[in-house]
Amino acid sequence: KVLCRHLTNNNFSSQDMEKEAGAFIIENIKQKKAYEQKVDLENPDLIFYVYIFDERCYLGIDFCGFDLSKRDYKVFSSASDIKGTIAYSLLRIAGYKKEKKLLDPFCSSGVIPIEAALYNNGSVNYYRKDDFAFLKLKPFEKENFENFFNKLNKQDTKNKTLIAASDQQLYHIRSAKKNAKIAAVNKDIEFSRVDLEWLDTKFDKNEIDLIAAKPLFSKYDLQRTKKTYDEFFYAAKYVLSEKGKIALISMSMDLLKESAEKQGFKITNERIVWQGQQKLEITVFKN
Structure with a gap:
């Protein structure tokens, strides 16, 4: 089976590319192995993935067989949520390590703190590990993947550090708690x-090493959004350690950068990421 995704303006569909690539692969197998490969679109043993970006085409084998960005713990969600893979990437881009104290003051359904807790515990977030496509490949038939996954999922309960998740909305906290319980990291x-203006009463001065969050953004109420950002960076200046960082992800960084500059924060890293067709910006600030 062949799957295709393209981010181009070319006049062809993913389905057209899947047919062309599939025919190309079958023809090559026929020429080199002298037999015609059968195709099973419903239950394939091997999935080829074609990714086209601008003028480049990448061909690979899908070792997973399903979308790794989906999280089984994410039952109670919000429209503003980011995917677990993006939340994990945000943490790693910011240099998060298990010994660092983490705060997400816009936690929503809890994706960022949950991904941090799973990373701290050494857990592999693959509840569907038995469905991995590579388990069907002949070169791996003799491998004991059960022991492999058990070793990766071995819990390390020593030297646990603070992971704090807060939000101004109580229903967000309730959703985050439920999701964390499903992920077994509650x-x-x-x-x-x-509330943001009370963060300095919740945490000690310079207590937090990293703030990672997706702040609320509304293009329909920019004045209120700006006020929220000003309150956030004012509080962050108090609770963040001298070498602490703030890693934020948002659809627009302009107002966040303005508020950060007022408190003397400097930009150390910027990235563009995509969640489906939605463009998101990542910016890391330091004291």
Whole structure:
């Protein structure tokens, strides 16, 4: 089976490319192996993936067989949520490590703190590991992947550090707690409903090493959004350690950068990421 995704303005569809690539692969197998490969679109043993960006085409084998960005713990969600893979990437781009104290003051349904807790525990977030496509490949038939996954999922309960998740909306906190319980990390995260202007009463001065969050953004109420950002960076200046960082992801960074500059924060890293067809910006600030 061949799957295709393209981010181009070319006049062809993914389905057209899948047919062409499939025919090309079958013809090559026929020429080199002297037999015609059968195709099973419903239950394929091997999935080829074609990715086209601008003038470049990448061909690979899908070792997974399903979307790794989907998280089974994410039952209670919000429209503004980011995918678990993007939340994890945000943490790693910011240099997050298990010994660092983390705060997400816009936690919504809890994706960022949950991904941090799973990373801290050494957990592999693959509840569907038995469905991996590479398990059907002949070169791996003799491998003991059960032991492999058990080793990766071995819990390390030593030297746990603070992972704090807060939000101004109580229903967000309730959703985040439920998701964390499903992910089996609810005991590793401190949840609380806290308004931004009260963060300095919740945490000690210079207590937090990293703030990672997706702040609320509304293009229909820019004045209120700007006020929220000003309150956030004012509080962050107090609770963040001297070498601490702030890693933010948003559809627009302009107002966030303005508020950060007022408090003397400097930009250390910027990235563009895509969630489906939605463009998101990542910016890392330092004291």
